[in-house]
Amino acid sequence: MAKKKKAAKKKKTTKAKKELTTTERLKQFENELWKAACKLWTNTRLKPSEYKIPVLALIFLRFADQKFERVAKELEGGSSRRREPGPNDYKARGCVYLAPEARWDYLKSLPEGDNVGAEINKAMELIMTHNEDLKGVLPKTFNRFQSGVLLDLMRVFNTSEELGGDTFGRIYEFFMSEFEKDSGQKGGEFFTPPSLVHLITEIIEPYHGKIYDPACGSGGMFVSSAKFVEAHQKRPSEEIAAFGQERIAETIRIAKMNLAISGFSGSIKDANSYYDDEHGAVGKFDFVMANPPFNAKSVDYSKLKDDKRRLPYGLPTADNANYVWIQLFLTSLNENGKAGFVMASSAADAASSELEIRKQMIKSGVVRCIIYVAPDFFYTVNAPATLWFLDKNPTRMNKDEILFIDASQLFSQIAPGLREFTEEQIQTITSVVKLAEGKSLDVVNDKVARLFPDGKYIDVLGFCKKASLSDVEKKGWTLHPPRYVGLAPAKNNRTDSVSTICKRISDNLLRFQQARENVLSEIKQIQASATDAPRSEYDKVRLGEVASYVARGISPKYDEESPVRVINQKCIRNHWVDLSLSRGNIKKVTEEKWLRKWDVVINSTGVGTLGRVAQLVFEPENLTADSHVSIVRPGPEVDPIYFGAVCVLNERYFEASGQGSTGQTELSRDRIKDALLYLPPLEVQKSIGNTIEAMWEAEKELRVLLEDIPALKDLIVPSMMEGSIQYPNANFSSQSKLQNCDSVVRDA
Structure with missing residues (x-):
């Protein structure tokens, strides 16, 4: 018996020494x-x-x-x-x-x-x-x-x-993160995780041409491109040329060492890419590959305001450089160029001026693919990220479609708080992109064969979807993949779906926290602005003086099959417009009565609903209001978001201004125009508007977060009642419920 135990122990020890x-x-x-x-x-x-x-x-x-x-x-x-x-x-x-x-x-x-x-x-x-x-x-x-x-x-x-691979770059990043932990600084700006670099390279396919990285860090994108060329039996020095910019001198030294080890030379300039263009990049490069710093602040926009060549869609008003980087990448491409880069996930549906920039880019047809990546891929950043792919050549993929991939369920956990893609997972994602472009596959793994049995692209619920630009417009121009691909159907193992929902809740919490930080940042700015312009110095004006249009809506002729929609009193609640309660209309609509973004709508008849106010914070399409609703349009001399906010603050006034007998109460156009508004200087209005918009973004993320809570409850409660899920700690505190929920899922 003792011999058997000894043999078993020896066998167990042998098994523990598996190949790393x-x-x-x-x-x-x-x-x-x-x-x-x-x-x-x-x-x-x-x-x-x-x-x-x-x-x-x-x-x-x-x-x-x-x-x-x-x-x-x-x-x-x-x-x-x-x-x-x-x-x-x-x-x-x-x-x-x-x-x-x-x-x-x-x-x-x-x-x-x-x-x-x-x-x-x-x-x-x-x-x-x-x-x-x-x-x-x-x-x-x-x-x-x-x-x-x-x-x-x-x-x-x-x-x-x-x-193998970019080992030197990886070790460099590890050393940098450790050095900076000891010195109390933030790391993670210089290096992109190898599996993300590999995925970008496989999708971009830099066989031949000039490659540009204006945030090149330790040069990992260039190294990966050289490996790609070598894998296709070519010499990198004969096929590709590397051009980079980096603002930190010692990082340039590391990049040049990295390239030298990889047998690849490049022209890396000491420059700050926000303000400097040492390579004359506009329209020059076949490929752009980059991992810029996420959500960078304090960029001096005054130095960039006249740079229309590199920033054709204008500057964002938010103190966040994500959309500066995105435009720099886009404008550096030649007419056949392709770009692949890492971006903060919050950029996919950022609001205000960033939304306007994103909308123009989408309409131009250059956005080809967005991939959502789970958190914990970076040494020093645990937030989720997105990979963006732009393409100037319309023949490679239908420019009126965007491919969305939610890869948040694809990863290998290599250490606590650190994940990567396996080679098979990279091949799976790359295969989806190639099939969407109408290409055939040289190698097909089991997952790809199962998802695409005919060797042709199809949308896969919970994983990938090709969305038309009209679909994107209907969703408010967001580029966040989970909004398009949906939630994968439940498997026989119920806990798989629970795990998926827990993951979405966790990711959305991170996004909400980012939105919350934006709100706090805006509030700090408006506090400073308000101090410079006390209320005693605000202009007192009547609403009619700053509104360009005040009128009732149309008397509709209803037809529920019509694409023209009409909002009514029921649609205006809690200062939001609920389009699910709108109705179809076939009556002609005059130009001024088509609703536009930033229009304010006010319920103007009835008892109980009269005076309710909401603002259209989205770009409406084929939408008008009926005659029980007044349309109030801000004029050019007032910030539209500020205008909407003061209209909401006047809701009590509108409610009290109805005239007529019981059951016939109406709010007239003149009473609306008489509403008293306080107007600070325009720059203060805009600052207030930015704060309000940040709050909308936070509220939107919270709504998305709350959508998943009932689904989680419906899935997990039956298992708890059946006894198939056991709590690891019955007295866990409210602060740790989400983490314990994850533990419950794993244990089940």
């Missing part, structure tokens, strides 16, 4: 390197900012030496020449040339009594001398470190593993 995945080995390698780097903190007086680049340069040298060794063997085995291969021979094979005194084995074998720092400095100088692209890039400050510390560090870095 590339990602797991990389994570293990990162942790070992970081522990070694921490010795510098302990054994020197240097700050992390002072030893960061030297540490990364040593990692660079180790990776470069591995490739040099491999290429040297290839040249030795395949050469019949009498001379020794030189720097140009190595460069032709995409390899950094290393002189004997710059080789890894030479340096790590130096006696501790030697001046190891001085020898490494010489090695860095030799590398820059023989490799023009690295001139001025590598540090020569190793003499500041003790020889023993450097040799210890090199021994840890002396891994024989070649982990």
Whole structure:
């Protein structure tokens, strides 16, 4: 019996030592390197900012030496020449040339009594001398470190593993995030997760041409493009050219190291892409690939207001640069160009001026695909993201359609708080895009074969949908994929659907929190503005002085089959317009009675509903009001959102202004025009309008969030009653209900 237990224990131990995945080995390698780097903190007086680049340069040298060794063997085995291969021979094979005194084995074998720092400095100088692209890039400050510390560090870095891909960039990002945690700064602006880069590359397909990244960071997009070209049996140096801009000098150095390791050179300029265009980018590039900083603030719009070439749709009014970046990407494409980039998920349905920019882009037919990605793909950012794909060539896909993919259920959990796409998941998503473009597939995995059995694209509920531009318009020009693809049907395993809904609730909470932050930001701004313009200085005007149109609606002829809709008193409630209660109309409508965005509608007859006010905050189509409703249109001298808000504040006045006998009470046009309004300066009106619009956005996100709560209740309560779901902690607090809900789902 004891022997059996011992054998079982041995078997279990063997099973535990399973082969690690590339990602797991990389994570293990990162942790070992970081522990070694921490010795510098302990054994020197240097700050992390002072030893960061030297540490990364040593990692660079180790990776470069591995490739040099491999290429040297290839040249030795395949050469019949009498001379020794030189720097140009190595460069032709995409390899950094290393002189004997710059080789890894030479340096790590130096006696501790030697001046190891001085020898490494010489090695860095030799590398820059023989490799023009690295001139001025590598540090020569190793003499500041003790020889023993450097040799210890090199021994840890002396891994024989070649982990592939953008490993150097990944390790760089890990080191950056750790360095910045220690210095209390925010990281994550420089590096895009490898699986996202790989997905963008596979969809963009940069076979040949000029590639531009105006936020290039450590150069991961370029490296991925080079790997893509190599995978198709071509040399990157002959097929593609890289152009980048980066505003942080030390990150440029890292990018150039990264490209050099990958056998790929590029022109990376030290520039701030908001204000500088060092490459003359407008209309120049075949491909744009980027991961800009999310929701960047404090961009100086005064420097950009006249830049119509790079920002043809204008500047956003919000202190958020997402739509500055999106326009920079779009305008950098030539007439056949394609762009793929990472973007904050909040940009997909941002309101106000950002909505107007997005609407113009959608109408122009350049938006081809939006992919929604789950949270936790980034080291330092846990919010969900979207991948945007733009295309200037209308022949590749119907420009009147946009492909939406909700990939939030596709991921591999590689560590707590960190996810990635597997190769199979990348292939699945890429296959959907190719099928939507009418292409055939060379390789079909099981999931793709199951979803598209005929090898043709079809919409898949909960996963993908091709939406017409008219569909997008009806949904208020949002580009948020879950709004289009819907919720996947429940499987036999009930907890799968519960998990899906919990995930949506979690994601929508993040979006609501972002909207809430926008509200708070706007409130701070309006508080400052209001101080400069106290109410005593506001102009007192009558509504009729600033409204361009005040009149009742039409007397409709109803036909429920008609696409022309008429709103009535029932549609106006809680300061919103509910179109589900509108009716069809076949009577002719004059131009001024078609409802427009920002029109205010006021119930003007009856008892109980008279005086109710709402504003149309969307772009209506084929919509008018009946004769029981007054249409009030703001004039050009007033901010339309502010105008709507003061009309709502006057609701009590409108309710009290009805005239006539019981059952015949009416609100006349003159009484509406007599409403007293306080008007601050226009800039204050606009600031108030921005605050109100941010509140609308938060309310909209909360409504979406609340739509899923009843569905979750309907699914999970029966399982609780049946006893098939057991609570891990019956006394959990209200603050942790959502997290415990996730635990319940996993346990079930």
